[in-house]
Amino acid sequence: MRHRTVGDLMTPTAVSVRPGTTFKEIARLLDEYDITAVPVVDDGGRPVGVVSEADLLRKQTSGDVGSTAGDVMTSPAVVAEPEWNAVRAARTMEGRKVKRLPVVDVEGRLIGVISRGDLVKLFLRQDHAIQEEILEDVIVRTLRLPPSSLTVEVTDGRVTLSGSLERRSLLPVTARLCEGVDGVVDVVNRLGYDRDDTTGEATVRPS
Template sequence: MRHRSVADLMTSNAVSVQRGTAFKEIVRLLDEYGITAVPVIDAGDRPVGVVSEADLLRSRPPGSRASTAEALMSSPAVIAHPEWSAVKAARVMEGHRIKRLPVVDDSGRLVGVISRSDLLKLFLRGDRAIQEEILEDVLTRTLALSPSAVTVGVDDGRVTLSGTVPRQSLIPITVRLCETVDGVVDVTARLACKRDDAPGGLARSGGSHV
């Protein structure tokens, strides 16, 4: 299974500003491009900080002298790399309570920006594409199950699995693998098993919700 990476989802040629960019120019850029933050780069195109709408609003008390990007920015910049998974980028955003990450190459130069809205594009993936990946990659290639053993239904990203698997222990594994497929919102397993190899004994159906 190949999951879409930051490189697949990010906005390339991202809007950026220099350390000396003025307050009003930053406001103009945010409004013009419909964004909520902009990376601040040095002479080598390396992000040194980020100016957000919140930074701009904090700078406006009477007597404030924060008039350039360097004075306004939150620093150091929290960055992402193109090869990161979308999940890793989302966790970094959540951990730092930010909405956008500058994306840098191996030399630290800015190559794009990824935002929460970019990550949400994963969930616009069509049901047919999700179904095909689960059938071909998860069930057939990874778990070596017969294509006729499990029926996969997908409705707006919600996956329903029905059928029979060889062992009870495969049910939670199948669910977890399906949950990792890009675009999946929820997984429900209505699966029986031919042999109960789980501690405790009785065969049962499994289910999961995310």
């Protein structure tokens, strides 16, 4: 089961500025590209900070609009790597209180930007796409069961599982696998089991 990564979700070839870029030029770029922040890179293309609309507004309020990117940027830049999963990117944003992360390659050079909006797209997946992934990847490939063995219903990202598994120990495992599918908001586990293998005894659940 392959989850989409930061590299899949980011906006590539991100707009960037240099530390010496002027206040007015930064404002023009934000407006032209309809973005709310821009990475600041050094001569090697490595992010050294980020300038956001909020940074510009703070300077404008103080009456100082002659500043450069190096003067107003938030530094150091908090960056992500393309192989990160969405959860790691989201937790980094939350932990560092930022709304976007420059994405860098193995040499630390800017290759894109991922924003909260990009991560939200994960939860805009169509229900049928989520259902198909659960049936194919979780039930068939991972659990090695026929696709008709369980019923999977998906409504607005909420997955409801019903049917019966052979062993009780598989119930929480199956639910966790479904929770890990991109776009899943919640999992309602209504699965039953034929044999309780959690007690060390061959207890068969009565029908």
